[in-house]
Amino acid sequence: MARTAHLERAHEFSPASIVYRKKRYDYDPGLEAGLDIVRAGDVRAALLLARSGVETLEVNEPLMISAAARSALAIAAVRVAGALRRRRTTVVSYAIENLYPPVPASLKGRVGRRARLVLARFVHANLDRLAFGTDVSRELYRRVFGSGGATATTIPALPSAVHPALTPGRPPIAAFLGAFEERKGLPLLLAAWPLVRERRPDARLLVMGKGALEVLAREAVAIDASIELLVDPSRDTISGALAGAKALVLPSQRRPRWREQVGLPIVEGLAAGCVVVTTSETGLADWLTEEGHYIIPADADAATLAEAVAGALSDRRAPADLLAALPATDGRRAADDWLFGRRPAHDSVTAT
Incomplete structure (x- = not known):
């Protein structure tokens, strides 16, 4: 799901194409200007990615199981396309989930949850780099998936200061x-x-x-x-x-x-x-x-x-x-730099 924060980051971070399925309640279309952004369903998104020759693909985090099928399909598409081109796509993700998916009451819900968790494991197993925004999230992933094969790091999801020149006091x-x-x-x-x-x-x-x-x-x-x-x-x-x-x-x-x-x-x-x-x-x-x-x-x-x-x-x-307690660099931006390795323009795609 795309939201205003995604668009704001896209303007600030290294250039990337954005492929999304739905808009969140806080989506501001006025921020689309100047961005390479495409709305597409799961199958169309996978086809677009397969044809794109993308070098780095960022997918939703594995424990966002509502998007597990979309992420798995996207990864499968770039893996097949990469094998045909003999050029492997790097797959990355940013994780902050801190709640294990609950067990639904209905049988249908439980079956669906199990299927999505299988897909989530596929997504996790096919990641090359995984950045965590909190230690709580990293511990949850360790419990659910084990260590996995991805290179992982934790970069706290803390902002840098945006108002450096401030008066000493504020009203209550x-x-x-x-x-x-x-x-x-x-x-x-x-x-x-x-x-x-x-x-x-x-x-x-x-x-x-x-x-x-x-x-x-x-x-x-x-x-x-x-x-x-x-x-x-x-x-x-x-x-x-x-x-x-x-x-x-x-x-x-x-x-x-x-x-x-x-x-x-x-x-x-x-x-x-x-x-x-x-x-x-x-x-x-x-x-x-x-x-x-x-x-x-x-x-x-x-x-x-x-x-x-x-x-x-x-x-x-x-x-x-x-x-003064905040980092010099915004944590999400630092994670983006680490995930994408500061690659040049037009070689990365974020799929949400």
Whole structure:
């Protein structure tokens, strides 16, 4: 699935063609300009890849089992084409999954899951390079697949600073960024907000994103003047808002088939110098804890979240102090450089 982040990275990283099947809710078509991007089903994508003579192919990570058939077909296509051309395609992947695929209740679901896991093993076995964004993901892959034949490395999915020149302090603004869904913790945050205001009467909450719970967010805004709502804001608006916020709050809640892998809002908040408040679900939880951010259990109640948010808003560290802990190079970009070996233009394809 293609999303805005994929397009943004494509503009910044080494040139590559993008072949995708579906668009996510946060896909911005305005970012397609200047990119070699093709929408294609599984079979057509495989045929395109077979004809392309691609040197390096990036596929979805093996434990994204919903895409296992597509990835397996793409790999088979370039392997056959490579044998005919006597030039082997390098196959790579970037992994951040941290939840083993659950067992469905129905027999049909269990059979389908087993088949997809077989394909996932094929994908994993045919990788040449595999970059992990978190240690949690790497450990899960070790348990599921063993060591495998791919050359592997871990490059933490941490951003570099995007706002190096920042004022020492910020107003007590907490920002929520993401899908308006229960799994992202928006209802929990709205339930906790009155308790945050009891501790910090000057606190303000900025809610940014879109989704099914927009009505809930609008109801909260209608009864509490300290809450501001921005529905589907532009990237520039998001960047400016985070640059002025003290804390980024993303209280992710695990679901049977989903667990927060990293959390793009967390990455964006860190890059903007925000204190992060989140749950232990993210694969960055250990790093965030070590750096003094506010991590609560996934099953924490509103009172626990309120205490963490109030603590983050009162945190005395300046944005520059938080930014100093970040790497000089964006982790996803560093992983891309490692996966593709800084190859020249037009010799790589990312299939999503």
